[in-house]
Amino acid sequence: xxxxxxxxxxxxxxxxxxxxxxxxxxxxxxxxxxxxxxxxxxxxxxxxxxxxxxxxxxxxxxxxxxxxxxxxxxxxxxxxxxxxxxxxxxxxxxxxxxxxxxxxxxxxxxxxxxx
Amino acid sequence: xxxxxxxxxxxxxxxxxxxxxxxxxxxxxxxxxxxxxxxxxxxxxxxxxxxxxxxxxxxxxxxxxxxxxxxxxxxxxxxxxxxxxxxxxxxxxxxxxxxxxxxxxxxxxxxxxx
Numbered sequence: 234x235x236x237x238x239x240x241x242x243x244x245x246x247x248x249x250x251x252x253x254x255x256x257x258x259x260x261x262x263x264x265x266x267x268x269x270x271x272x273x274x275x276x277x278x279x280x281x282x283x284x285x286x287x288x289x290x291x292x293x294x295x296x297x298x299x300x301x302x303x304x305x306x307x308x309x310x311x312x313x314x315x316x317x318x319x320x321x322x323x324x325x326x327x328x329x330x331x332x333x334x335x336x337x338x339x340x341x342x343x344x345x346x347x348x
Numbered sequence: 349x350x351x352x353x354x355x356x357x358x359x360x361x362x363x364x365x366x367x368x369x370x371x372x373x374x375x376x377x378x379x380x381x382x383x384x385x386x387x388x389x390x391x392x393x394x395x396x397x398x399x400x401x402x403x404x405x406x407x408x409x410x411x412x413x414x415x416x417x418x419x420x421x422x423x424x425x426x427x428x429x430x431x432x433x434x435x436x437x438x439x440x441x442x443x444x445x446x447x448x449x450x451x452x453x454x455x456x457x458x459x460x461x462x
């Protein structure tokens with residue numbers, strides 16, 4: 234069945250360094266991908282999304298890269314700050330899309346930023 | 349503009365009891381989704397409501413149920429509570445049925461079953 238997996242459950246980086254969080258998905262038909270950030274005690278917050286007709290999309294300090302050949306996407310955070318400390322989830326809608334709601338989440342990577 | 353709001357924030361129940369969790373979507377959003385986030389696990393899809401009807405449900409037993417009211421707010425009911433139901437229950441809303449648009453999550457209800 235459909236699965237979404239993150240490569241590392243935890244990631245520790247120094248403040249100011251760049252962070253890279255990876256995610257793999259199983260369904261080659263997936264064409265939309267979302268990254269969420271969940272801070273302690275809060276609900277997931279949308280960060281950035283990307284569609285399969287793109288390889289790269291940039292936001293403010295964040296970049297998502299999509300490699301459809303190997304079914305892999307990554308979230309890059311530039312100049313990581315203490316406020317970036319959170320759990321990061323990649324999520325993929327499960328087709329058929331007209332069923333909605335079935336957003337498949339990865340297990341999450343906990344990012345810790347050391348001052 | 350108010351975001352997705354959930355109540356209560358925390359809920360403690362004993363095994364066998366029933367729990368009712370509530371969610372108010374962002375104004376104008378008609379779709380409401382419920383997710384369970386158990387400790388150490390990712391978000392597991394529970395239910396999707398749109399325009400007052402249940403459109404889809406995840407792999408959960410029938411004792412997990414809910415409804416959506418005419419004002420699009422939603423309620424999740426969990427009957428015959430079991431210890432493993434202890435989790436953070438998250439509600440999200442979106443303008444359409446998540447065909448590629450942003451979904452907004454609430455803060456969640458932490459349910460503890462003792």
